[in-house]
Amino acid sequence: DQQVKQNSPSLSVQEGRISILNCDYTNSMFDYFLWYKKYPAEGPTFLISISSIKDKNEDGRFTVFLNKSAKHLSLHIVPSQPGDSAVYFCAAMPASGTYKYIFGTGTRLKVLA
Amino acid sequence: DAGVIQSPRHEVTEMGQEVTLRCKPISGHNSLFWYRQTMMRGLELLIYFNNNVPIDDSGMPEDRFSAKMPNASFSTLKIQPSEPRDSAVYFCASRPGLATGELFFGEGSRLTVL
Numbered sequence: 001d002q003q004v005k006q007n008s009p010s011l012s013v014q015e016g017r018i019s020i021l022n023c024d025y026t027n028s029m030f031d032y033f034l035w036y037k038k039y040p041a042e043g044p045t046f047l048i049s050i051s052s053i054k055d056k057n058e059d060g061r062f063t064v065f066l067n068k069s070a071k072h073l074s075l076h077i078v079p080s081q082p083g084d085s086a087v088y089f090c091a092a093m094p095a096s097g098t099y100k101y102i103f104g105t106g107t108r109l110k111v112l113a
Numbered sequence: 114d115a116g117v118i119q120s121p122r123h124e125v126t127e128m129g130q131e132v133t134l135r136c137k138p139i140s141g142h143n144s145l146f147w148y149r150q151t152m153m154r155g156l157e158l159l160i161y162f163n164n165n166v167p168i169d170d171s172g173m174p175e176d177r178f179s180a181k182m183p184n185a186s187f188s189t190l191k192i193q194p195s196e197p198r199d200s201a202v203y204f205c206a207s208r209p210g211l212a213t214g215e216l217f218f219g220e221g222s223r224l225t226v227l
Contacts, residue, residue, distance in 0.1 A: 034215060043117070043204055043218030044156075089156065099144065099169065099208075101216065105155035 003027050004092050006104035014112050019077040021107050023090035026071065030092040030102075035064060035075050038087045038106070047088075048075070080111045115139070117219035119205050125225045131193040134222045136205030137186055144208040146216060147180055147190050151201045159203075162188065174199075195226045 005024045013019045023033075031052035036044035050057040050064045050073065057064050063076045077084055087106045094100065118137040126132055138145050147159040160170045165182045173180070177196070182188040192199055202223045206216040 036218075041220070043206075043220045044216075045218070046215035049215065099146070099158075099161045099163075101146075101158070103156035 004102045004104040006107045010108040012110045013080045016079045019080045021075040023073045025092050029094045034091045036089045082111050085111045119219035123223045129194045132195045134190040136188045138207035142207035142209045146206040148204040149201045197226045
């Protein structure tokens with residue numbers, strides 16, 4: 001049973017528009033969340049993270065929102081660019097000092113020029 | 114600085130053969146992870162090392178899988194004998210220290226067992 005779920009396997013967005021990638025989790029003990037981006041034939045690369053003490057973290061075009069009551073996080077990319085086309089994984093882990101990153105199965109984003 | 118280095122990038126072998134995947138973590142990182150990626154299950158943790166010591170190998174599928182970390186700059190994941198269901202992309206990742214934070218992934222080793 002997946003503790004971290006990315007229910008949309010794929011998403012297509014026009015260049016310049018907003019991309020919203022969603023992630024749901026079931027374990028209330030998770031309190032640190034990360035997003036990774038993966039291009040074909042490459043390893044995942046870190047994008048942005050958020051701790052449960054926050055509900056928003058922003059880094060340039062990328063913003064992650066966390067709704068703890070709903071056990072839901074989302075990644076917003078504004079504006080979307082063709083180079084953002086990749087697979088995006090969300091990951092969750094319990095309290096700091098551990099190693100149990102639980103990854104979702106990924107969402108493939110395609111940004112159309 | 115070099116990232117996490119994995120070899121081989123691609124491996125095609127026949128069922129029953131031994132497969133060895135190699136990983137060099139980022140210098141100074143004392144946590145090392147082996148993951149397996151499949152379409153059905155996504156990224157699954159196989160084994161976690163801290164300071165070269167295996168801490169959690171509960172994700173290793175069965176006795177055919179073994180992993181070692183003889184020193185801080187090298188780790189291997191071995192499958193013997195290999196089976197077609199082992200076909201996947203295997204990622205090595207490292208992280209500095211014990212605190213939460215990003216994992217740094219290698220480019221992966223794509224294994225195909227015929």
